[in-house]
Amino acid sequence: MKGLSVGEKLFIEGGIAQDLRTDGRRRLTYRPISVETDVISQANGSARVRMGGTEVIATVKAELGRPNAMQPDKGKVSIFVDCSPTAEPTFEGRGGEELATELSVSLERCLLGGKSGAGAGIDLSSLIVVEGKLCWDLYIEGLVVSSDGNLLDALGAAIKAALSNTGIPKVNVSAEASANEQPEVDVSDEEFLQFDTSGVPVIVTLTKVGRHYIVDATLEEESQMSSAISISVNRHCHVCGLTKRGGAGVDPSVILDMISVGKHVSEQLLNKLDSEIAAAEADEEE
Amino acid sequence: MRGLQVSLNQTQKIRLQRALETLESISSKANSDASVVVADTIPLNYEDGVLKGHGTLDLYGEVVATICGVVERVNKLIYVRALRARYKPEVGDIIVGRVTEVAPKRWRLDINYSQDAVLMLSSMNLPDGIQRRRTAVDELNMRTIFEENDVICAEVRGFQHDGLHLQARSQKYGKLERGQLLTVSPYLVKRRKQHFHHLEQYGIDLILGCNGFIWIGEHVDPTEDMMVEDPINKSEQKGSKFEGSFGNQVQERIYTPLETRQNICRTANAIRVLSILGFIMSVEVIMETVSLSISLNIDVHEMLGSEFCVLTAEKEAERRTSSKKRG
DSSP: OOOOOHHHHHHHHHHHHTTOOTTSOOTTOOOOEEEEEOOOTTSSEEEEEEETTEEEEEEEEEEEEOOOSSOTTOOEEEEEEEEOTTTOGGGTTTTTHHHHHHHHHHHHHHHSOSTTOTTOSSOGGGGEEETTTEEEEEEEEEEEEEOOSOHHHHHHHHHHHHHHHOEEEEEEEEEOOOTTSOOEEEEEEEEEEEOOOTTOOEEEEEEEETTEEEESOOHHHHTTOSEEEEEEEOTTSOEEEEEEESSSOOOHHHHHHHHHHHHHHHHHHHHHHHHHHHHHHHHHHO | OOOOSSOOOHHHHHHHHHHHHHHHHHHHHHSTTTEEOTTOBOOOOGGGOOEEOTTEEEETTEEEESSSEEEEEETTEEEEEESSSOOOOOTTOEEEEEEEEEETTEEEEEOSSSSOEEEEEEEEOOTTOOOOOOOHHHHHTHHHHOOTTOEEEEEEEEEETTEEEEEEOSTTSEEEOSEEEEEOOGGGBOOOSOOEEEETTTTEEEEEOTTSEEEEEEOOOSTTTTTTHHHHHHHHHHHHHHHHHHOHHHHHHHSOOHHHHHHHHHHHHHHHHHHHHTOOBOHHHHHHHHHHHHHTTOOTGGGGSHHHHHHHHHHHHHHHHHHHHHO
């Protein structure tokens, strides 16, 4: 990200104060979103999401594994994010690692629920094959291809789209093994089970610039932010996760205000995203 | 179709395809042999002798293009000018750049060239407007003229032993404030007589830099720009910085008026749409796109949507067909 001159900074701030941002949007307007599903054939499910100049790819890979001894009736999900140097030269080498860790931690908090897996957007008990012995491990990977701000929201949307694109192969447990042995399995390559993704929340990031907050900030607007709050909201308008970035303090009443605005915005985003995902899947079948 | 960044539905795809085909059919007759893709043979006249330049290769006695672009011929030299490449400066070009470094007696600017450009302290007018030798004091005060990250406008002076030199010896050149900078591919901006445009009906300045940097900002009068106004401007700026930290009521006043801002954003989005479609930027085309959006009553942010993109392509096809008929 190149720096901005004083005049440009003032112009961006003024635009946000006057409710007309540099690309003509209002404070709570998103850039056009486009979704493409099944972009990577090796994965069980994948999606590419574009939000203006931001482009991310999310893939879901399912592997058979052993469930955790503490939770024998649940599968495992892990999220990794990688920032490609094509997005920004500073991501070269280990440069993008800090941002990638920050993003993956926020995504885990927003999507995966508590340590026990209760209340997660993805129903972990649907991943179990044989209780205590065999379960599906989901590896969700996000790749930032080009970065123009609002990466977290885009990654959240891409993961949602990728999950709804995911087909988990049907597993036939062939022989009943004794208590200590791993059961023999036969993984079908024709029959796939779909996920129920209605519970997966969307993430809305409200970026505070000056006295106002905006959604879907571009890179230039993000460089002017004092703090940002990411709220993940599900279909029932319940807040599933909350993360704050940026060092500046925010008054608690402002946070409450932001949450209610975020809830309102998330409803529109969810509907928009659902229709985009449906359109992408219809496109793919053609 | 090109890799467009907009998602289109089926009818929009067909409409856009048709518009692009129309455009292609108009342009292809005029200079089909000038544009080449990789491995195209470049037709030659061997009697004159040939000097192979950049982007060409001798293959089995034929000269073949190794990059996509336009064939340029200068006497015996034949080279291919790539379209989507970095900017290649020519003397006298008007460019917009961003200061990357304040160095002894010079500023270094990023102008989308393969190396940074140099603007010497001695090749620009001083704020007080007096012609004199630059002293050590002037050198110390360079940051009061341009700081790092400032966007400035200058002219290409030429190549010296230490790189590309710029000059800013007129009042129309200098720091650009209160507006936004857009970057497009340099090939979209053609060299013209006029690169500074004051769009009076909108109250904005539009500077089409030859390097693909386009500045759109609030109009400033060039006469009172550098010589007289500068000290006042400076104090105003400093004042605004303080006011910003104290209270927003005061700051609200010095913001760009909403109407002007709307015009700036509308023009900026028109340029973004044209850049997505890969149409040459000229002030006429930009203004036509702006008035098209106004006449259709399209919101400023909706201009970046797919529908307006298709409309612009159709309009451009129509315009070029009609101008061709007239010509």
